Amino acid sequence: MITSRLKELSKPVLKLTAAVSIAALTMTGTASAETMPGKGVEVTPIFPNIAEERFRGEVAIAGLEALGYEVETPKETTYAAMMLALSYGDADFSVHPWKELHKTFYQKAGGDDTMVKAGNVIPGVLQGYLIDKKTADKYNITQLTDLKKPEIAKLFDANNNGKADMTGCDPGWGCELIIDHHLKAYGLEDTVSHNRGSYFALMADTITRYKEGQPILYFTWVPQWIAGVLVEDKDVVWLEVPYTDLPDGNNDVNTSINGKNLGFAVDEIQSVLNKEFSEENPAATKFLSLVQITAGDESAQNLKMQNGEKSIADIKRHAQEWIAAHQDKFDSWLAEARAAK
Numbered sequence: 001m002i003t004s005r006l007k008e009l010s011k012p013v014l015k016l017t018a019a020v021s022i023a024a025l026t027m028t029g030t031a032s033a034e035t036m037p038g039k040g041v042e043v044t045p046i047f048p049n050i051a052e053e054r055f056r057g058e059v060a061i062a063g064l065e066a067l068g069y070e071v072e073t074p075k076e077t078t079y080a081a082m083m084l085a086l087s088y089g090d091a092d093f094s095v096h097p098w099k100e101l102h103k104t105f106y107q108k109a110g111g112d113d114t115m116v117k118a119g120n121v122i123p124g125v126l127q128g129y130l131i132d133k134k135t136a137d138k139y140n141i142t143q144l145t146d147l148k149k150p151e152i153a154k155l156f157d158a159n160n161n162g163k164a165d166m167t168g169c170d171p172g173w174g175c176e177l178i179i180d181h182h183l184k185a186y187g188l189e190d191t192v193s194h195n196r197g198s199y200f201a202l203m204a205d206t207i208t209r210y211k212e213g214q215p216i217l218y219f220t221w222v223p224q225w226i227a228g229v230l231v232e233d234k235d236v237v238w239l240e241v242p243y244t245d246l247p248d249g250n251n252d253v254n255t256s257i258n259g260k261n262l263g264f265a266v267d268e269i270q271s272v273l274n275k276e277f278s279e280e281n282p283a284a285t286k287f288l289s290l291v292q293i294t295a296g297d298e299s300a301q302n303l304k305m306q307n308g309e310k311s312i313a314d315i316k317r318h319a320q321e322w323i324a325a326h327q328d329k330f331d332s333w334l335a336e337a338r339a340a341k
Contacts, residue, residue, distance in 0.1 A: 034338060036068030037283035045074040046082050046091035048173075051310060052200075052224055053096055055301045056121055056293050058319035060095045063287050066334055078172035079087035083109035083272075092277040093288055095121045097160070100253060101174045106272070110127040116278040119289035122269040122298060127175060127221040128262035129166070131156070135215040135230035144239045144263070145186050147217075153191035154296040158209065161193070165200045167218035168194040175264075177247055181217060182263060185245040192217075210235070223295035225302035238262055297322065 043064055047057045054074075061071045079102050085091040087110035088178055097106065099117075106115065129144055135155060136142070147153045147164050155163035169175035176196055183189050195202060203218065203226060210216045210230065220226050230236045241263035244251045253265040271288040278285045301318050309318070323330050 004192060024239055025106050037338060037340075038064060038067045038069030038281065041069050041281060042072060042286075043069045043093065043277075043284065044072045044091045045280075046085050046094045047076050048079060048082065048096050049076040051315070052302045052305060054312070054315045055298060055318055055322075056095050056269075056291075058316050059293065059322060060093070060288060060291050062319055062323060063291065063330065064284055065336075067283050067287060069281075069284060076264055079174055080105045080109075080172065083115070086272055086274050087114040089274050089276060090220070091274065093271065093273045093284070095269070095271045095288065095291060097270055097272050098125065098174070098267045099270050100267045101127070101178075104248060105174065113276075114275050116273045116285065117193060118271045118273055118278065118285050119270050120268045120289060121203050121291055122223065122293055125222060125267045125269055125295060126179065126257060126262060127178075127219070127264035127267070129219055129239040130230070130232075131218075131239060132210055132216050132230075133233070133235060136237045142237075144182070144188070144241050146239075147188055147192050148186075155215045158214075163190075164217055165191045165195055166192055167199070167206045167216075168196045169219055170199045171196060173199075175221070180242065181247040182245065186241065192322035201293060223302065225299060225306040227299050228303040229306070282329060282340040283337045286340035287333055290333040290336060293322070315341045 012132060032300055045057060045061060047054060057074060061074075075085065077085065079097065082091070082094055083097065083102070083105045109115070115208050131141060139146075139152060139155065141147075141152060147156075150162070154162060154163040156166070160163040166179075168179050176194070179194050183192055183194060203220075206216050206218050207226075207229060216236075232238065238260055240260050241255075242261075244253070244255045244261060244263065246253070246255075246265070255261050255263055255265055271291060273285060273288065301315075301322070304318060305314070
């Protein structure tokens, strides 16, 4: 009798315990979803095959992992192929395309119909032509078109063919198309050779020539480590172009900085996502829209690589060090991403 009564009394307690357990699990699941909105979702990054541009990608990966996403090993390819992969869904995001430089690649791959430009990762990026300051001052060289003069072009002739040797841009990067267009548009094809291949190997030779006291002529962009080795207005100077002339005919873009027309659009590096992935993952989209690194910070990291810290492990460590130095900002990006609907 007593045993039977105890069983009856215990039923409400068991029901209450079960209800509390279910509620606790529900609350735990809700909290997990709020703090880790990407849990269980695999993400495929795609980066250029340029080690010096891996750093910002590792910052982005660290944030997505903090949001619970399972980030796969990044694919690496050229920029045109990168856009196609993002468009077709073979990759989910990149933090590397340039707004103006890679505009044609973006549009041809599908543009806004298949991709989303989420944010501005590095603002104020530059491209252009430089020569050593000593030669510039001695011969009063300020314009790219000064190289039309055979006697000026011959100063930069490294292989004795009578033409200036310009260290140029790798095929597939996009900048090589603009350089070739400039040489034709400004009448420089007879006096300037556009040397292309492995850019950083060519630049190593260029830096060696500079250290030997020889004149140098090269194309470069900022941010990257070369700006820390060949310092503007100390070692080298930018050359101006006489007017803006770009391959796509869109000559209304801003190509000037500090009163100098460098001939290339003053650009910005963007985060670009596959459109379907973006729509299904608002937290990832929001985070990638907020990630921003200064050109100076990336150049400083690139210089560490040039000084020997260039393994993937080194680059990942550099990213973690950058995050630690900007922890409040990084945490605010995560907070906004977790609140995204």
